[in-house]
Amino acid sequence: MVSQQDFRRAMAALPAAVNVITTDGGAGRHGMTATAVCSVTDEPASLLVCINKNARMHDLLRDNGRFCVNVLAAGQDGVSGAFSTRDLSIDERLAQAGAVIALDDGQPALAGAQVALGCRIAQVIAVGTHSIFIGEVEQVLIGQGVGALAYYERAYHHLGGAAPLSGARA
Incomplete structure (x- = not known):
């Protein structure tokens, strides 16, 4: 069996897009940084x-x-950091992200994001310490520029340039 330390070291060598997952509804509003x-x-x-x-x-x-x-x-390194800081409330996290767009279903989309994908949960699969949430994409907002924030070898890397999503409002 592979050790947790070796697995984590191996996953650090796998470049990943940096995402902020947001949700809002009867259970409450929240957001977190995720690369998975x-x-x-x-x-x-x-x-x-x-x-x-x-x-x-x-x-x-x-x-x-x-x-x-x-x-x-x-x-958007700072946005990623804000959404991975447990000491900040969701309102403080969203304030650090800047303008927020409400999707058709009310989910908060970050106006500065390269792409925002609004999803409805279709299935949840439990695997070890995590759950895999499979979401059917119901709405897509695409940024006007190019560029993404990647995480590789435990550091942020900028790929290309960026522009905010169209339709942004404060």
Whole structure:
């Protein structure tokens, strides 16, 4: 069996897009930084997000049944940091992110994100310490520029340039 330390070291060598997952609904509003996000299929358009079962976001996401994947743009290191800081409230996190767009279903999308994908949870699969949330994509907002924030070898890397999402409002 592979040790946890070796596995984590190996995963640090796997470049990943940096995302902020947001949710809002009857269970409450919350958001967190995540790199464990991946497309599943384009018919129906769906993606997966892996969340630790002990994370506050886990039960809120499950109970709200909806979420938004905000793919961070190059230069949004501070936004990623804000959404991974336990000491900040969701309002403080959103304030550090700047303008927020309400998706058609009310999910908060970060206006500065490169892409925002509004999802409805289609399935939840428990695996070890995490749950895999499979979301069917119901709305997409695409930024006007190019560029993304990546995480590799435990550091942020900027890929290309970036522009805010169209339709942004404060």
